[in-house]
Amino acid sequence: METVKEFAGMAAGTLFFILLTWALTSSYLEEYDLTSAKPATASVAAKVGTKSLLRPPAFFVKIRQDDGSPSEELHRISRSQMEKLSIGDPVSGYATGPTGFSTIRTIVYDSIFYMIGIFIFGFISLCCLFATILSIPAIDQAEQRSSHKRAVKKKRERRKKKKKPKRTRSGWGLALGCVAFFLLVTLPFLSNLVHSALPAGKNSAEALIINEDSYVTYRKHEDSSYRFNIVFDDEDGETILAIKDVTPNTYRNYSIGDSLPIEYQTSNPYNIHVRGTTLTDIQQMLLTWEMFLYAALFAVSGFVIWAYVNSRKNGRRDSRKGDRFASR
CATH class of the missing domain: 2.40.50 (OB fold (Dihydrolipoamide Acetyltransferase, E2P))
Structure with missing residues (x-):
């Protein structure tokens, strides 16, 4: 009876994730035919x-x-x-x-979020499908008959001590893999921070504001956006058309037809920063959900790296104590 219940539960879970994957795929194909x-x-x-x-x-x-x-x-x-x-x-x-x-x-x-969702739920559906097949009573009984319980039990007892460090290592591997993913997500932010902080390789210009646009939201977990459509000539005389996000403070101080003081990267004139950034502008940039996300990723990554290094140090210290004890 328990086996039947287990099979029914696995089948229901499999059907749920298959339907979810199908719904995402159908919505994706409807959005992008x-x-x-x-x-x-x-x-x-x-x-x-x-x-x-x-x-x-x-x-x-x-x-x-x-x-x-x-x-x-x-x-x-x-x-x-x-x-x-x-x-x-x-x-x-x-x-x-x-x-x-x-x-x-x-x-x-x-469609990147669609693709990620389809991949994740599709993978879960596949895993659930295999688990459901293996939970069929006939297959489950055949698997139990073919297994050697005593041999497996002895192997487990012999490898019990060896498995603990392996599990620890695999746990740290998963944690460090997540840290690597977090740092990959923050890489564009770090690149922008470096380019904005370095004074070399930049030129100054006066950009003409030809249009403006704002999206003000009062939702708790969404940032408002303010942007100017600007045009200017770079040092090679090429006309650059760009849409530049600005802070609310900058947006209030300029309007269509005004000249916006900017500096741009010489090798990439679309990498634009507004000159004359004030403390109010910095404060408004820091108090955004996007900045909070990057700060949280850095905080989690820093803690995991610190815990890993500390764990390695403690492991070396314990091994030295064990060696000294064994030598006595």
């Missing part, structure tokens, strides 16, 4: 860089529409494409329907 996507090219109408407060710039293009005007929608491209492409050049992507067009980077970045 990849089944009808075909390779296509579009003409570049404008190149636009976006620069947030805490992360490096991202690169986009606007494509030329049938009437010759640039599209409002931004299509993500790589930095190398941004440097090579010129206005009027073709950019590769995928067409979904008569008017839909997306670059491969747009599809990947916009």
